[in-house]
Amino acid sequence: MTDSVHVLKERKVSCATLRRVDSLNLEAGIVSNVSSHNVKVGLKTTLFLAFQSIGVIYGDIGTSPLYVFASTFPNGIKNNNDILGVLSLIIYTILLSPMIKYMFVVLKANDNGDGGTFALYSKICRYAKISLIPNQQAEDTELSNYRMELPSNQSRRAQKIKDKLENSHVAKLFLLLITILGVSLVIGDGILTPCISVLSAVSGLKRSAKSLNQDAIVGISVAILILLFSVQRFGTDKVGYSFAPIIFLWFSFISGIGLYNLFKYDFGVLRAFNPIYIIDYFKRNGKEAWISLGGVVLCITGTEAMFADLGHFSVRSVQISFTGIVFPAILCAYSGQAAYLTEFPHHVHDTFYESIPDPIYWPTFVVAVCASIIASQAMISGAFAIISQSLRLGCFPRVKVVHTSAKYEGQVYIPEINFMIMIACVLVTISFRTTAQIGNAYGIAVVGAETITTCMVTLIMLIIWKTSIWRIILFFVVLGTMEATYLTAVLYKFTQGGYLPLAISFFVTIIMGLWHYVHKERYMFELRNKVSSDFMRDLTMNPNIKRIPGIGFLYSELVQGIPPIFPHFISNIPSVHSVLVFVSIKYIPISKVAMEERFLFRQVEPRDYRMFRCVVRYGYKDSMEGPDEFEFQLIEHLKEFIRQEHYILETGPSELLTAQQLNVERLSCSGQLSDDVKVDEPAPSRVHNEESLEQSTTTRAFSEPNHLATFNGSTNSPSRIINGPTQGAEDEIQFIQKAMEKGVVYLLGETEVGAEQKSSWVKKIAVNYMYDFLRRNFRQGEKIMSIPRSRLLRVGMAYEI
Structure with missing residues (x-):
């Protein structure tokens, strides 16, 4: 006990710190000096990650030379000068998009080292209150990972845009839908990438095996795809380590072959670095040149993977x-192919394989097949990463996320999604059969995802980075114009296969949008019907409610009170565990939450009933612990909370706040919270007065010494207040420890959500049938949280939204 008191005194919890925070922030104030998670790695680790990234990220963009020229000139080359025009387009497209845009701008917009569309959205959510779910709390800003270093002082422009976003429901909804659409396009990209890459590589067999028909090519491609998805379960770490040498060898092959063709056929194609050839190309071909952009844009396929897979590596x-x-x-590869085509323009439909020197044809073919398999890995890994993020933010049905590497964060595998993408890839390959139509579809997914990324990064530059307006205009106009031009070209081929990624995106967007809508409405229902303080007081005086040994964890997503499922539990099972913790699982818009900052507590009145509220905060990259570790961490942090609560009383009357100061600070704090959660108070009497229930344990420690003295079994003597709490804290801790030894029971509400009777038929179909189908066929809550079935108690309840 003496050691515990000594540790508590060393913390030096000041009244100033306690005054400025809400009670749930008591522990957050203690650990406010936790270091950032953006840990700088050494040169050796950086180089190793750079090598590993070759096998995970760049397979897609690295294999694009297999089909770009063939997709650009589907009807053959009419003028050799067109080769220079297309090569110039390829050079400057690669230079502007992956090199300048992603390497020097987009990668810096990462969210604490994590990339992808949802990382951008979470970064914006953290700076501006645009989340549709009103669970923002002042305590969240105390997280070490929450703070953002702004490169310039706050400007009026940024503040005005921020205010407009926060005050416009339409803007919030639009930004969420754009984010979901971006995620859907990346998933569509992950489906199309394996199809076109593997088909392109296997098609090389036709040069030596003339007897092979297209059916055989498709069959071999399908077999390779199934094998590819079968090894995903081994994880990015192992896959990347084994794939990196192969992709490195592939880049050596294509650069060597490119240089060979460049010097052998026409070194003069390097004139294409002059952009005047782009202008000449459009003057000469007009509409045909614009249509051909749908093939040129395939040179940057997989660029989005560099950002989506960033969480696996480092910037x-x-x-x-x-x-x-x-x-x-890749510049050497495209230049070499252009040089070869100046001599053999009729080989444009199979440029890559025709340009390979005979002695190294078979080694190149084997490496090409292996590289095409790995190319698929890039977008599959990106799809896993981005779905994992959307799951944490309540925008995707529950799926199992497996973290495949203990060494590197963010490397995940999702079995259900892996199986679904595999089935989709097989069906697309069998249906389309050739790379021509898949290429038409592929372009829309690529350009659509990149356009959304450009818009969101521009918004970040406006309201977070506060970049110079001229730089923002330059960034948005140049890249926006390029991507808009490419988008119009790929949409022109809508009927020739371009409808596929849009259909996939529409399907995924409907699923994600519906899931998030019901998730939000369910939260609002619980917020409107949270339990009143009067109900809790009546509960303590009800002789029919029995206390049973052990600890109960009642799960909920509600962070602003006690959920309505609790009275439903009591009405069905009239008993309460000797210690009851209302556990609120909360995902906040940051990537990681330190363990020291994860648990926030508040004691529910009356105190002697030993009921606590606990908010457990996770970032979208955090994985939930197993039940044993979770129980241990929660109980240990609960004990620390009790020690802190009692230690505050031990500081003595000289450090106590006056009642007037306390009331001012309390009103200030409650006002801050009310700004975060703007919800109309409903009529039912069961809804409690927020201020009365939200009073901090700190507040009660200062303003109600009589109550505390009663709780500790002492009189209102100052000496008893100072000397008593330490022993009282140890008694409470021993009680909780004994309750834990009796066992922990998980209480989980099985809520069925349905549309109100007065709802429209569209809403009834969406909620009662579509959402219900998703809920029943994806994972249930206890599986996601790894709750042992032997200690699980579920009670059903229906919500009408």
Whole structure:
């Protein structure tokens, strides 16, 4: 006990710290000095990650030379000068998009090292209150990972845009839908990438095996795809380590072949670095040149993977690997193919394989097949990462997320999604059969995802980075114009296969949008019907309610009170555990939450009933612990909370706040929270007065010494207040420890959500049938939280939204 008191005194919890925070922030104030999670890694680790990233990120963009020229000239080359125009387009597209846009701008917009569309959205949510679910709390800003270093002082422009976003429901909804659409396009990209990459590589057999028909090519491709998805379960770490040498060899092959063709056939194609050839190309071909952009844009396929897969690596490692290896290798490959086509323009439909020197044809073919398999890995890994993020933010049905590497964060595998993408890839390959139609579909997914990324990064530059307006205009106009031009070209081929990614995106967007809508409405229902303080007081005086040994964890997502499922439990099972913790699982818009900052507590009145509220905060990259570790961490933090609560009383009357100061601070704090959660108070009497229930344990410690003295079995003597709490804290801790030894029971509400009777038929179909189908066929809550079935108690309840 003496050691515990000594540790508490060392913390030096000041009244100033306690005054400025809400009670749930008591522990957050203690750990406010936790270091940031953006840990700088050494040069050796960076170089290793750069090498590993070659096998995970760049397979897609690295294999694009297999089909770009064939997709650009589907009807053959009419003028050799067109080759220079297309090569110039390829060079400047790669330079502007993956090199300048992603390497030097987009990668810096990461969310604490994590990338992808939802990382951008979470970054904006953290700065502006645009989340549709009103669970923002002042305590969240105390997280070490929450703070953002702004490169410039706050400007009026940024504040005005921020205010407009926060005050416009339409803007909030639009930004969420754009984010979901971006995620859907990346998933569609992950489906199309394996199809076109593997088909393109296997088609090389036709050069030596003339007897092979297209059916055989499709069959071989399907077999390779099934094998590819079968190894995903081994994880990015192992897959990337084994794939990196192969992709490195692939880049060596294509750069070497490119240089060979460049010097052998026409070194003069390097004139294409002059952009005047782009202008000449459009003047000469007009509409045909514009349509051909749908093939040119395939040179940047997989670019979004560099950002979506960023959580697997680091910004510096990705920059090193791209600028040092990938960029020069693919420029050599395209230049060499252009030089070859100046001599053999009729070989444009199979440029890559025709341009390979005979002695190295078979080694190149084997490496090409392996590289095409790995190319698929890039977008599959990106799809896993981005779905994992959307799951944490309540925008995707519950699925199992497996963290495949204990060494590197963010490397995940999702079995259900892996199986679904595999089935989709097989069906697309069998249906389309050739790379021509898949290429038409592929372009829409690529350009659509990149356009959304450009818009969201521009918004970040406006309201978070506060970049110079001229730089923002330059960034948005140049890249926006390029991407808009490409988008119109790929949409022109809508009927020739371009409808596929839009259909996939529409389907995924409907699922994600519906899930998030019901998730939000369910939260609002619980917020409107949270339990009143009067109900809790009546509960203590009800002789029919029995206390049973042990600890009960009642799960809920509600962070502003006690959920309505609790009275439903009591009405069905008239008993309460000797210690009851209302556990609120909360995902906040940051990537990681330190364990020291994860648990926030508040004691529910009356105190002697030993009921606590606990908010457990996770970032979208955090994985939930197993039941044993979770129980241990929660109980240990609960004990620390009790020690802190009693230690505050031990500071003595000289440090106590006056009642007037306390009331002012309390009103200030409650006002801050009310700004975060703007919900109309409903009529039912069961809804409690927020201020009365939200009083902090700190507040009660200062303003109600008589109550505390009664709780500790002492009189209102100042000496008893100072000397008593330490022993009282140890008694409470021993009681909780004994309750834990009796066992922990998980109480989980099985809520069925349905539309109100007065709802429209569209809403009834969406909620009563579509959402219910998703809920029943995806994982249930206890599986996601790894709750042992032997200690699980479920009670059903129906919500009408």
